[in-house]
Amino acid sequence: MANHTHCSAVGIIAEYNPFHNGHAYHIKKAKELSKADYCIVVMSGDFVQRGAPAIFDKHTRATMALSCGADLVIELPSIFATSSAEDFAACSIALLSSLGVVDSVCFGSECGEIQTLSDIASILAEEPEEYKQILRMELKKGLSFPQARNKAIISCESLDEEDASILLTPNNILGIEYCKAIHRQNSSLTPLTIKRAGSGYHDPLVTPDQYSSATGIRILLKENEGGITDTNSLYLQIPESARQIVKNSQPVFPDDFSPLLNAALLRLSMDDSSLERYADVSRELAARIKKQLPDFLPFEEKISSLKTKQYTYTRISRALLHIILGITTEQIKEGKELGYAPYARILGFRKDSKDLLGHIKMRGSIPLITKTAGAELTLSEAASSMLRQDFYCSHLYQTVLQNKYHIQNKNEFTRSVVIL
Known part of the structure; x- marks a missing residue:
């Protein structure tokens, strides 16, 4: 437990779509690696970066994270949660930096080498002329942006082909974007990485003896029509403290x-x-x-x-x-002009971490939103508009959820912050 004079936190940027054993491992290792008092998670709301609805609603996923080691979960604004990897990362880093208590950000990567990721990020952040010319040329050839960017990195003298191939794996790509955002925003956050263990990000197979990917777990949930029982392989992929939460939740699919x-x-x-x-x-x-x-x-x-x-x-x-x-x-x-993150909306926190909120209120540079009623009064008109978009997205999600399962859920104005 942190004392009243000092408070340090490690930040994690996540979607938890859904939360699984690999995520619990990440939280544990992030706390060990950073030696921080607390772990703050910035998490996508009801829609995620790959352009899809989250399999479980944001409050369910926040509850899972809090039950498995996270101390505070903050919602990533919807316009950036569903944006490009670059904007997703830029908003996440801006949000963590604005809280005033986060010293480091820890993310998983396939390579596990922070120096290599930082080196590539600095080229992308500074965009030397040679890089821009090659990128334009490759895009004209009809390559997708990720392919063209990879070719441009390879051609830059600073990196060899092996380093540039790092851009082909999803967690490395996001890790580089986090490092790039830190560089561009002149943020004081220290980037830390943990080598990804278990299945690859897109691996559809779920195996009981290793960490499976969220992709594989989503496929299983769909095949099982959302059911999780004590005997199926899904059960083994969810941390014990979060299994009951999944059993009581209803999934949705694109x-x-x-x-x-x-x-x-x-x-x-x-x-x-x-x-x-x-x-x-x-x-x-x-x-x-x-x-x-x-x-x-x-x-x-x-x-x-x-x-x-x-x-x-x-x-x-x-x-x-x-x-x-x-x-x-x-x-x-307009969101970028607001600095990406003009507010921090809390989805949930642990009771034994309530001191953390006091430190953020004291040291943070943006409003902390714990209640939706009246929240807009603390924000500029542009920031209020951004928050209303978050409400709208979640209400659309709830519409589909209620229609599918014939249940009555609380809306954005009647739902309370999760406290464990």
Whole structure:
């Protein structure tokens, strides 16, 4: 327990989609590595960075994290939680830096080498002219942005091909973005990394003798229709203290949002509204979407039908999600002008960590939101607009959840902060 004069915290940036044994291991190792008093998690809300709904709602996932070692869970604003890896990382780092108590940020990576990740991040942060020229040239050839960026890194004299190949794995990519954000924001956070153990990020297999990926666990949840029993392999992938939470929760999947997607597209085509105003929707992609109307495909089938060499599955998924949620390029621009994180909305905390909130209130540079009622009174109009977008996203999620399971959930204004 921290004393009243000193308080140090390690930050973790996560989606916990869903929370599993590997995440519990990460929290434990982050505390050991940083020697911090507390662990603060910045977590995506009801929608995640790959352009999909989270499998469980944000309060359920926050409860799981708190039951497994996290001391405080703060929601990542929705416009950046569903944005590119660069914006997702920039907002997360800005949020942790603004709390005034976080000394380090600890993330998992496939390589486990912080120096290598930092070296690549500094090139991407500074963008030397040679790098920019090669990137432009490779994009003109029709490569996706990640592929073009990788080629540009390889061609830069500072890095060899082995180092540049690090950009091909998902956790390394995010780790580099965290380091880049620290560099660009001149943040005092120290980056720390833990080598990822167990299955790869996208590995669909779930095995009882190692940490399985969230991807594999989501597939199992879908196959089991959300059920978790004492005998199935899902049970073994969830930390014991969080198993009951999963058993009592209802999962949702991208295709559950198909009616919302098709309704949004039909409404926009009827109004002759521009699809290009929505984040991640280019002119070419807008034309492809319009050409397929009205086909009423399920969400995931729609993504596959729009996928090309130029547009990755995730990019299209994010674009379609932004149309459902009404997130525009202009909103993201305004969010950046606000410094990415103009408030810190608390999803939950542990009772024995309540001193931490006092330290943040004393040392933090942004408002701490514990109650939604009246929260907007402490914010500027632009920041209030960003918070209202968070409420809207969660209410859409709750609409789908309630319709699927015929349950009545509390809304953003009646739901209390989780306290364990």
